[in-house]
Amino acid sequence: MLPRSNVIGRVLFFIGIFLMIVHFIAGIYFGSIPYQYEQVWSTTFMWWIAGFVSGMLFIGFSEIIELLQRMLGQQKGNTVNVQEKEKPATNHIEQPVSKEEIVNELGENTTNQIYELYEMQNKRIEEIILTPFEKKILVKSVREGEFVSVIEVVSTTGNDAINSTIEKHPELKEWYKENKKN
Incomplete structure (x- = not known):
């Protein structure tokens, strides 16, 4: 997973996480039988799976946007590689490198x-x-x-x-x- 440098990518990522959390809680709530202490696991799992799939779709779209942003930066000659360490601007090449x-x-x-x-x-x-x-x-x-x-x-x-x-x-x-x- 890339660090989020694009606002839209960041928003989609957090929407995906939010959907997973909400569906997890909704699965527990809607899977329980009122006034009885039982859980209908088929309903619970249905909510959990739906939340996982929808959340992962949003996270996947955010990754695509991040990768496209990174490719665009490289195409323009900028290195928008946020994973790469910042290299100090030097007046000369440090030689030799072991x-x-x-x-x-x-x-x-x-x-x-x-x-x-x-x-x-x-x-x-x-x-x-x-x-x-x-x-x-x-x-x-x-x-x-x-x-x-x-x-x-x-x-x-x-x-x-x-x-x-x-x-x-x-x-x-x-x-x-x-x-x-x-």
Whole structure:
């Protein structure tokens, strides 16, 4: 579940929770027989199930709105990833970043995928640069037998790590130019 950054998404989420609570109480109330201390469980469960389904529909719609808001922010070039830690604006790229820091930032599985990707391509990773762009990092590498370092963008979307040239990502290229140490 995402933290709520959109007002409509937040309202729909709370309506969903409210519906579940109201239906839970209504199930107990309407499932009881007046002046007898018995419960008609079929009526109670009917109210509970209806409340759960309607509440989850509202919560689901709120999630869709939140995800759409997040996608819109990324499309405009803003990183509206409220789950991602705020990265301080720096005048330079902090170098070097240890493998432990990469594991802490990206997770062990993603880090291993990156190292395996470069190993399969016969490249040696010289440096990994974390960026403020969601699920994108820069990798400075050298192909075995060559002496020229290449900076590539690695997208860690889904279960794969995919590398491409920095030329295909003008916003990352610009960020790198502005923030690299001279």
